[in-house]
Amino acid sequence: MDKVRWGIIGCGDVTEVKSGPALQKVAGSELVAVMRRNGSLAEDYARRHGVAKWYDDANALIQDPDVNAIYVATPPGYHHEYTLMAAKAGKPVYVEKPMARNHGECLEMIAACEEAGVPLFVAYYRRGLPKFVQIKELLDSGALGEIRFVHTTFLQTLREEQSQELPWRLQPELSGGGLFVDLASHTLDILDYLLGPIGEVKGFARNQSKQLQVEDIVTTAYAFESGVMGTGIWSFNSFKRSDVNEIVGSLGKVTFSTFGGDLLLETADGQVQEFMIPNPAHVQQPLIGMVVDELRGVGKSPSTGLTAARTNRVMDEMLRGFYQ
Incomplete structure (x- = not known):
């Protein structure tokens, strides 16, 4: 057209x-x-x-x-x-x-x-944002050597819902789950972009706070089809906020947040490099x-129905025991 x-x-x-x-x-x-x-x-x-x-x-x-x-x-x-x-x-x-x-x-x-x-x-x-394109370039360049594993820690403090009507993000019939589905989907998709599809997935979800009817903590272990291993924890009932992803290889690691701007490269020779890559005005x-x-x-989009459906499959596996 x-x-x-x-x-x-x-x-x-x-x-x-x-x-x-x-x-x-x-x-x-x-x-x-x-x-x-x-x-x-x-x-x-x-x-x-x-x-x-x-x-x-x-x-x-x-x-x-x-x-x-x-x-x-x-x-x-x-x-x-x-x-x-x-x-x-x-x-x-x-x-x-x-x-x-x-x-x-x-x-x-x-x-x-x-x-x-x-x-x-x-x-x-995020598949189009400069920060994540930079991370992919670092991985593809071999700066980390052979990738070994990924770990995610995502913490938020407990939300106090003041109104009688819950936000749609906390209504499973509208969102598919709780805040995990809305927020973790970003991380899981960008890991798919960086490292390829996730294969086997095991997950545990609980409602520890008993405040709402949705999960407020999810832990997982999974394996990428490439052989890279992954673990993660998302807690929405914590004492503080944190957003940290680590991709660790044989020669170094990158540490970055999903929602913030930080990106750090550490290599086996002791070098540490911090990248400051701002987002565009309209992300x-x-x-x-x-x-x-x-x-x-005249081009190709890196995010399609096929790539995005993989993230839904992974989240379904992580939440399977909770919603069944």
């Missing part, structure tokens, strides 16, 4: 800065319509962002002839439904992460898009640029 003309389904917080403006700034891309079930909020978004059309009905936006690509930016509970609708209309889909509530929904989304002959992309935007813009390039036939 000569120009990608986007319609957004669900123009909430994630689209205000992270993604919405990027759809307008990327070359060959234009945001032409937005939809929200609350029409007045959709109209407000359109007015503030200079978007020509707004809707309160998803199907009306999908059927708009001026829209030739769909961005689904709703909670995960609606990703499956809207992706299938867009595929049936023959329009490419860019869907927020996590891709769906579970791996089964992901597979149905992939099948629907393949049958319709339309591409499916997922907004794991999804690099990935959206790659998606637009692929739709225009």
